[in-house]
Amino acid sequence: QPLGTFCIYMCPSHSSPVKVVIYLNAMVHSQCSIATSKLQFVSLTLAVTCNCFTISNGEMQDVGVGLYPSMSLLNHSCDPNCVIVFEGYQLLLRSVREIQIGEELTISYIESLMPSNERQKQLKRQYCFECDCLQCQTQNKDADRLAGEEQAWKECRNAVTKVKNLKSPEEWEQVLVTCQTLLNNNADCLPDKNIYQLKLLDCAMDACINLGLWEQALHYGNRTLEPYRFYYPGFHPLRAVQMMRVAKLQCSQDMFHQALETLKQAYNIMKVTHGTDHSLVQTLMELKEQCEAGRRAQ
Secondary structure, three states, X not given: OOOOOOOOOEOOOOOOOEOOOOOOOOOOHHHOXXXXXXXXXXXXXXXXXXXXXXXXXXXXXXXXXXXOHHHHHOXXXXXXXXXXXXXXXXXXXXXXXXXXXXXXXXXXXXXXXXXXXHHHHHHHHHHOOOOOXXXXXXXXXXXHHOOXXXXXXXXXXXXXXXXXOOOOHHHHHHHHHHHHHHHHHOOOOOOOOOHHHHHHHHHHHHHHHHOOOHHHHHHHHHHHHHHHHHHOOOOOHHHHHHHHHHHHHHHHOOOHHHHHHHHHHHHHHHHHHOOOOOHHHHHHXXXXXXXXXXXXXX
16 A cells, blocks of 8 residues: 655664654555565664663763663653663663662653753654653753853853864864853853753863863862752762762872762762672772872872
């Protein structure tokens, strides 16, 4: 039978959506013969790619994509009771709060830092459903996410989009200049809790690290800690990793007492989100030993 316009949405991973639109127009049956095997192949491809997970390294940076069938059964919540971390290519599902008997296990398919309306748009576009979790119903913390002057945070949003792909060695200076200019210009009109201001701080911190500007990197990193605590309360791997990065910078500046306190807080989170046997936790313990040795030598 003739096939009309057929639209399929596909995403290769939970963090990299691609919209694939396939138009199968058959005005005359004799001119449009599509083998069943081809349609089955397309269907299988879409089913596989929609259930892939982005594999991240110890610092929660994307390094690949993997298929984990049993984990694909997990549903989404913007306030999930579980998180996913990786040990190499091994996926680890970790609970981050007490779960009642019979309670559904949930994870977040998308970046939870986005405002409610942006999360809804992405979930609708990428997964074809609307989230009705408590976070979305109450639009919790949305006012904080977009606090400050609208024109200022829109400039930050545009800048983040432009600089996030500038990662070659010769481009880090350009990233830092862009971030510093906006951060200085918006000092009085945007709080660090504004999500686009926060992303600029992260970009500035990354740029400084790659340029070997440890003191400046620590300055920007310190400014992210309170917003991270606010948006990622309780046990969240992103907050723990950020604290560990700041602790490394504190150690580089011989701020061993502060570094040990930061590492202590990071460990208390990581033992829940990663588990004490995770390689990242072992790295944290090695850094702790270095800080203790440095403090004794002072």
